[in-house]
Amino acid sequence: MSETPDTPPQGASLHGPLARLLRPLVRLLVARGVTFPTIADLLRELYVNVAEYDFALPGKEQTDSRVSLLTGIHRKEVRRLRGSGAPVSTVPASVSRTSRIIARWLADPAFTGPDKTPLPLPRSAEGGAPSFEALVATVTRDLRPRAVLDEWLDRGLAFIDSEGRIVLAETAYVPRADGNAEAQAYYFGRNLHDHIAAATANVMADKPRFLERAAHYDGLSPELAARLEARARELAMEALQQANREAHAACQTDSGGPCRWNFGVYVYTEQSGSAQPSEAEGGKP
Template identity: 60%
Template sequence: MTEKDGTGLDAGRLQAPLARLLRPLVRLAIRSGLTFPALVDLLRELYVNVAENDFALTSKSQTDSRVSLLTGIHRKEVSRLRGAGAPVNVVPVSISRTSRILARWLADSDFSDGAGRPRPLPRTGSDLEPTFDRLVESVTRDVRPRVVLDEWLDRGLVTRDADDRIVLAEQAFIPKSGSDQQLYYLGRNLHDHIAAAVANVEGDRPRFLERAVHYDGLTQPIAEMLEKRSREIAMEALTTANREAHTATEGISDGGWRWNFGVYVYSERVGGDNDETADRNDREGTT
């Protein structure tokens, strides 16, 4: 990569952060049986697709030769791969439906209390009463509420209380480990986080908020306490953002933009629990 747009970016400086970024994905690929040759094939197709679409010149049509020059991929391979397309960002219907129903349950004052806690809902009732059926029908009429309820009971998203009301088990959609739903959000959330960071690196000034609070040299009890507390803070922020987004989008049928607000928490053991030799300035900060 040559320097561009005054950022001073070049391939040599990019390799170290890229290697750190890719390491957990490579570990996941190996664990999942995705071999290096298969990953190379995917990267080759993505290189061609991105060069073809994101680096096209406004005054000229994109050519095989220029895509080959940008990517380092042989022109014959470029010719074969051009137009093949990259993986399409389509939300599976079941995931979209579940997310929208949960979001309304947590944000709509008919179905949640003033603190953003989801109300236990009877399955059926009058038209004016907040019920599970009314919740589902306010989002979609393509599937019967009873079908949604049976699916959610089976997946453990909801339970029944002593009064036979439907109770939300979690205040977020947490897919099962390794499920198609979890893999979808792996791609979606990591894409948006990385896209925000890349946009900030490429631009003249940071466009997106992409910050973190980080402390090193912690004991295990402190790390566990901070992880627990940060989860609580994160859920408060997500619940607030969901309620405000729900209010702002009421009555909007279709627009050309999307928005994503995400939070991540991570901790790991990297050294001795009682190592107090590190300089304090190297052990804490915000980025």
């Protein structure tokens, strides 16, 4: 990535990491037909928006000249773009509803077994016994449980077993590529945003605030890489389910407020061009 004469050293040091970070995103954009001029326009708007609101001086009005100085964008363009607001990803209603129902099914003791896994649920039950209808009713009464079930069966989020009970499918934990495109796009933006936001906060702060770590090994055989990926999936799901159970229990007595919390994990494996092993956290034996 080329450097401009006015780029400070600390900015120039980010060129390499940014190229690596952006490459998979550019691959997605090209694959989905999003052209460079479109992204350039979006970046220009984001630069102005961030400079206008995140870098305003306390007690002073942010001016076009200062935003132009911070961003390198001409004042005429700054004046046109200021106040337009950056695109914000709102939570689709179907995503919010589905995620809340699944989270409760995974965490609420009324709908989980002794091993803390989600129980297979009958469609309905009497006397307050656990059922799919009761589960949906704990989250929303605006939709009929049958409508929710039909949607989930169609998307592969649940299936019906030989006893006629509704079973939560493992694929429900993550939106599939052939499932709800709206949900997949939403979580793509949300999860990447939070990961990058945590890493950015750590780089900009004197002392890292957020936990953002990875165990990584290079120079592995395809067989070992596949085995480690499978084991990492198991560990990740255990951690996510435990975090969800504890958060659900804590929310029952929380007074509520303006904050949000996200606990995420990722696992990635690829065949790289280099076969030279590098040290990871803990080192490669």
